[in-house]
Amino acid sequence: xxxxxxxxxxxxxxxxxxxxxxxxxxxxxxxxxxxxxxxxxxxxxxxxxxxxxxxxxxxxxxxxxxxxxxxxxxxxxxxxxxxxxxxxxxxxxxxxxxxxxxxxxxxxxxxxxxxxxxxxxxxxxxxxxxxxxxxxxxxxxxxxxxxxxxxxxxxxxxxxxxxxxxxxxxxxxxxxxxxxxxxxxxxxxxxxxxxxxxxxxxxxxxxxxxxxxxxxxxxxxxxxxxxxxxxxxxxxxxxxxxxxxxxxxxxxxxxxxxxxxxxxxxxxxxxxxxxxxxxxxxxxxxxxxxxxxxxxxxxxxxxxxxxxxxxxxxxxxxxxxxxxxxxxxxxxxxxxxxxxxxxxxxxxxxxxxxxxxxxxxxxxxxxxxxxxxxxxxxxxxxxxxxxxxxxxxxxxxxxxxxxxxxxxxxxxxxxxxxxxxxxxxxxxxxxxxxxxxxxxxxxxxxxxxxxxxxxxxxxxxxxxxxxxxxxxxxxxxxxxxxxxxxxxxxxxxxxxxxxxxxxxxxxxxxxxxxxxxxxxxxxxxxxxxxxxxxxxxxxxxxxxxxxxxxxxxxxxxxxxxxxxxxxxxxxxxxxxxxxxxxxxxxxxxxxxxxxxxxxxxxxxxxxxxxxxxxxxxxxxxxxxxxxxxxxxxxxxxxxxxxxxxxxxxxxxxxxxxxxxxxxxxxxxxxxxxxxxxxxxxxxxxxxxxxxxxxxxxxxxxxxx
Ligand code: ADP
Ligand code: MG
Numbered sequence: 001x002x003x004x005x006x007x008x009x010x011x012x013x014x015x016x017x018x019x020x021x022x023x024x025x026x027x028x029x030x031x032x033x034x035x036x037x038x039x040x041x042x043x044x045x046x047x048x049x050x051x052x053x054x055x056x057x058x059x060x061x062x063x064x065x066x067x068x069x070x071x072x073x074x075x076x077x078x079x080x081x082x083x084x085x086x087x088x089x090x091x092x093x094x095x096x097x098x099x100x101x102x103x104x105x106x107x108x109x110x111x112x113x114x115x116x117x118x119x120x121x122x123x124x125x126x127x128x129x130x131x132x133x134x135x136x137x138x139x140x141x142x143x144x145x146x147x148x149x150x151x152x153x154x155x156x157x158x159x160x161x162x163x164x165x166x167x168x169x170x171x172x173x174x175x176x177x178x179x180x181x182x183x184x185x186x187x188x189x190x191x192x193x194x195x196x197x198x199x200x201x202x203x204x205x206x207x208x209x210x211x212x213x214x215x216x217x218x219x220x221x222x223x224x225x226x227x228x229x230x231x232x233x234x235x236x237x238x239x240x241x242x243x244x245x246x247x248x249x250x251x252x253x254x255x256x257x258x259x260x261x262x263x264x265x266x267x268x269x270x271x272x273x274x275x276x277x278x279x280x281x282x283x284x285x286x287x288x289x290x291x292x293x294x295x296x297x298x299x300x301x302x303x304x305x306x307x308x309x310x311x312x313x314x315x316x317x318x319x320x321x322x323x324x325x326x327x328x329x330x331x332x333x334x335x336x337x338x339x340x341x342x343x344x345x346x347x348x349x350x351x352x353x354x355x356x357x358x359x360x361x362x363x364x365x366x367x368x369x370x371x372x373x374x375x376x377x378x379x380x381x382x383x384x385x386x387x388x389x390x391x392x393x394x395x396x397x398x399x400x401x402x403x404x405x406x407x408x409x410x411x412x413x414x415x416x417x418x419x420x421x422x423x424x425x426x427x428x429x430x431x432x433x434x435x436x437x438x439x440x441x442x443x444x445x446x447x448x449x450x451x452x453x454x455x456x457x458x459x460x461x462x463x464x465x466x467x468x469x470x471x472x473x474x475x476x477x478x479x480x481x482x483x484x485x486x487x488x489x490x491x492x493x494x495x496x497x498x499x500x501x502x503x504x505x506x507x508x509x510x511x512x513x514x515x516x517x518x519x520x521x522x523x524x525x526x527x528x529x530x531x532x533x534x535x536x537x538x539x540x541x542x543x544x545x546x547x548x549x550x551x552x553x554x555x556x557x558x559x560x561x562x563x564x565x566x567x568x569x570x571x572x573x574x575x576x577x578x579x580x581x582x583x584x585x586x587x588x589x590x591x592x593x594x595x596x597x598x599x600x601x602x603x604x605x606x607x608x609x610x611x612x613x614x615x616x617x618x619x620x621x622x623x624x625x626x627x628x629x630x631x632x633x634x635x636x637x638x639x640x641x642x643x644x645x646x647x648x649x650x651x652x653x654x655x656x657x658x659x660x661x662x663x664x665x666x667x668x669x670x671x672x673x674x675x676x677x678x679x680x681x682x683x684x685x686x687x688x689x690x691x692x693x694x695x696x697x698x699x700x701x702x703x704x
Pocket of ligand 1: 280281282283286309310311312313314315316317440464465569571598
């Protein structure tokens, strides 16, 4: 018997979704490659590649009814044509219709054949965005086609989806492939992964209906709802995506918790000694969070805890106490900070606290070379109780003797992957270190439950006593001179000031240059004051010297780049000027402002801005003037910018959703959490399939 002959069937068979895109008619290697660039490898990836927006070609809009800013389809007859060459070649075509109004089509690029099509009397259908022109409405480079004869043009019966695409892959081609993939959508029963009993109370459409609606909205669909992502079909998909995200973090957590961890329950002598040496008493919030951490550390399963606390709430000492608990139990702690400056500051703090207890913290930074590096590595390998540094600590060459606790400061700059790589350093057999993550980015609760579903969250919700609120003003750069006078006056009273330079470009070099310029300007304007300078381009020694001089009060003003954003602590500094404040996000402004208001004198913050201000920038500056409550600011930030920015995870891609938008869809989260728990409990296999569907190839934490 010959092997069965495979035939191509004309009617598409329902697809499991897992077949490669090359199974679709017309998808050859080149197209498959272009699709792969968009992350579209399996048929179901196409199902979930959703339109960015829609164009409405379901109707013809009378020219008289066109509205500026909207896109529309128009049918009309050429009334006049004008070719101009004033600054560059230009073709203007006046088109009129039965509404007895005229629309101008304007082209800057065109060839002769195109230009010659437009002859008075010819009939065209055009689609484009309506702009305000010199002689009424205008479309620049509209799509157009000529209509021959008197036949009425056929309009489309659905809204036209516009998909995110990539170079070399046109909209039409992509839409065609997606349409073919949709023809293979299986029926509800086969496609749906959320059991009816869980879905019914939410009144969501089936997944199949939702997908078909989103890809092929009927002509009478709620266009405004679709554009805003609030259409029920989109909400249905957003729900499933958020659910999947939640499930994958929960799974990650469950996998981590399956490992064992060393029980870190020492006799408390080091912790007691540190507390006794502090010049202040811990706040009750610090004590509460500290106790939560200690009780986790005493368990034989790895702690996965996030400590949230506003800037200046005193997270560092809580971390130090945890490190000492680890040391008492004979294990090591690694403390990782996102910038060298912050790591250095931790190192200084820890040295001051721990040297009296006979512990010498080890410093390990990326720029360290030669003997110093070897000595540090040897100390780590020999079991030094506390190692502090930047992500250099996560490099392969760093080997710990017995890592019991990994502390990561300012987690929003690191991704889950980096946390895993540090954890793996301490892995021995099935035993992994405990993890403590510190963040000063306050996150609204619902968002935290989603973004950090893999972590337990503790909140230090109280500032140490005696802080005075920071007075914040926004001042236009045109009044820069007044601000400089303000610095003169403040420093004459024995206060100190920060002058922070910021740039849009993520270029350390440009930012450093801006700081050099400001430094020269201030030095010239304020000859009686001593001015310091710190930026990312300086050598670590120079940075440290500038910081030390400022801390010791030897310099009055510190000109700095945003390198001081996180963690720098000089209580006598009570004035902060932030240049180009309009360019910074709320989280960053809040962090920067947190550098002042740490001592007992009244502090102020000047937000220097360049005009004109965008609406968004104005809103941000207003929020900063109104409140200093980090949680309020975070909520505003979420409203204004969305969660990706808020969490700083754009780089890590951790929270990039295809449909969901946490700010818009936050109302879905309580049901997401409820359905998520039920799925994990009763249908773990469905949870797995959901993750495979939405996260797919990106489900790379699988082995965690
Ligand atoms: P953050 O939470 O922003 O990391 P830090 O740990 O740097 O805050 O603490 C900010 C400042 O508050 C430091 O100067 C620290 O010494 C001081 N501090 C911390 N805890 C207390 C407390 N309980 N009472 C008074 N000052 C405190
Ligand atoms: Mg800190």
